[in-house]
Amino acid sequence: MMQLDLETLQLSSALGRAAYLVVFVIVALRQPKELCLWHWIGAIVSSMIGSVLMADVPVSRWLTFYEALTIYTFYAASLVLSWSGLRLFNERRVRLPVIGLVILLPGLSYIAALSVGITMRTALAGVFVLCSIYAAFGAYEAVNRPADQRLWAAYIVSATLGSYAAMLMATLILLIGTDFPMNSSDSAMISMVVDQAAGILVYFGYIAMAKERAVRTIEKISTTDPMTGLMNRRGLQAELEKHKRERPPEQLSGLFLADIDHFKTVNDTHGHDAGDAVLVAFAQRLRRALRKDDIIARWGGEEFLAILPEANAEMLATIAERLRHAVQTEPFALPSGQKIALTVSVGVSEMPLIASEFEPATKRADTALYEAKRSGRNRICSTPFRRNVSNLISTAAVHGGDKRGQGSAGMMPSAAE
Numbered sequence: 001m002m003q004l005d006l007e008t009l010q011l012s013s014a015l016g017r018a019a020y021l022v023v024f025v026i027v028a029l030r031q032p033k034e035l036c037l038w039h040w041i042g043a044i045v046s047s048m049i050g051s052v053l054m055a056d057v058p059v060s061r062w063l064t065f066y067e068a069l070t071i072y073t074f075y076a077a078s079l080v081l082s083w084s085g086l087r088l089f090n091e092r093r094v095r096l097p098v099i100g101l102v103i104l105l106p107g108l109s110y111i112a113a114l115s116v117g118i119t120m121r122t123a124l125a126g127v128f129v130l131c132s133i134y135a136a137f138g139a140y141e142a143v144n145r146p147a148d149q150r151l152w153a154a155y156i157v158s159a160t161l162g163s164y165a166a167m168l169m170a171t172l173i174l175l176i177g178t179d180f181p182m183n184s185s186d187s188a189m190i191s192m193v194v195d196q197a198a199g200i201l202v203y204f205g206y207i208a209m210a211k212e213r214a215v216r217t218i219e220k221i222s223t224t225d226p227m228t229g230l231m232n233r234r235g236l237q238a239e240l241e242k243h244k245r246e247r248p249p250e251q252l253s254g255l256f257l258a259d260i261d262h263f264k265t266v267n268d269t270h271g272h273d274a275g276d277a278v279l280v281a282f283a284q285r286l287r288r289a290l291r292k293d294d295i296i297a298r299w300g301g302e303e304f305l306a307i308l309p310e311a312n313a314e315m316l317a318t319i320a321e322r323l324r325h326a327v328q329t330e331p332f333a334l335p336s337g338q339k340i341a342l343t344v345s346v347g348v349s350e351m352p353l354i355a356s357e358f359e360p361a362t363k364r365a366d367t368a369l370y371e372a373k374r375s376g377r378n379r380i381c382s383t384p385f386r387r388n389v390s391n392l393i394s395t396a397a398v399h400g401g402d403k404r405g406q407g408s409a410g411m412m413p414s415a416a417e
Contacts, residue, residue: 039085
């Protein structure tokens, strides 16, 4: 009866792995450039071959040299290819020669240990040490991603591989510290149950990780401007909602709209490729000018919007001036190799981070931006946060005021005029 149960477990394990193998092959054929899938397929195939070979060995005897080298190599390949697949999934490099050497190490170490007279139990303990290390590395790699990129499914994989590593270490303790029979039907049954459960969870986790990442990728595409890599309007709204939950509504923040001056002339004179290059370069300067936690979006065309949490009027003006200066002082390189000088106009306003205030703040900043354009471009204007937004106030873009004496607010005269 025990033999029948063991055979049944071996059959169900093989069928389970075969089912996952079919799924992975179908997915990999649809996405042949996803190398992690091929490594995971290699892990499944290696595990299947190792299990089939192990099933042919009577549980009552130890493995021969050749059997040990072959079987332990396939089991090691299953763990190592799982780890390398996780590294590729996380967009890290793997070196195939190193992988090959690591795969061969458990089998070779077992043979070498027996060759110098070490007992089979001790030699087998060395195999378990190496395999537990491989499983632990896989557990770590599964969650070794930036905090904002971690996947829930990866924790399933990490926990399973970590538990598998702990199980291997527990077996190591039994090998070294006790006389528990390792070549018995009972031990074979335990190993088969643990191996089958771990395999199901890990392979399911891989599929779930791939799907979860695909969903996140789609979400990112839907909220990101493909040209500049900044948020689009949808992405900005989602990020704004998050910041609203994290900050008290009475806390004022800053908002500004920046528009590249005479951008249509760039497209008309140099072509749309040149215009695209300018937009990408401008987005990069915008990122550098703002703070790490500021929310930046391409608002449309050559217009960009930024929300600066907890930025008062003075800080808002300082950051806007930093951007204006960065645009004016450094020409933009075009794909043709030519460089052109451009300027930017900025409209700013304060706002509390509550849903009802975003649209009014945007309108105030747009009104200020219109005034900056009307007053000669290459300058910063602001509309104060109050119910009556008709009272437009110009904010100095540089110290010293307007050289042409256009008003007491001291707006920066346009270099393009």
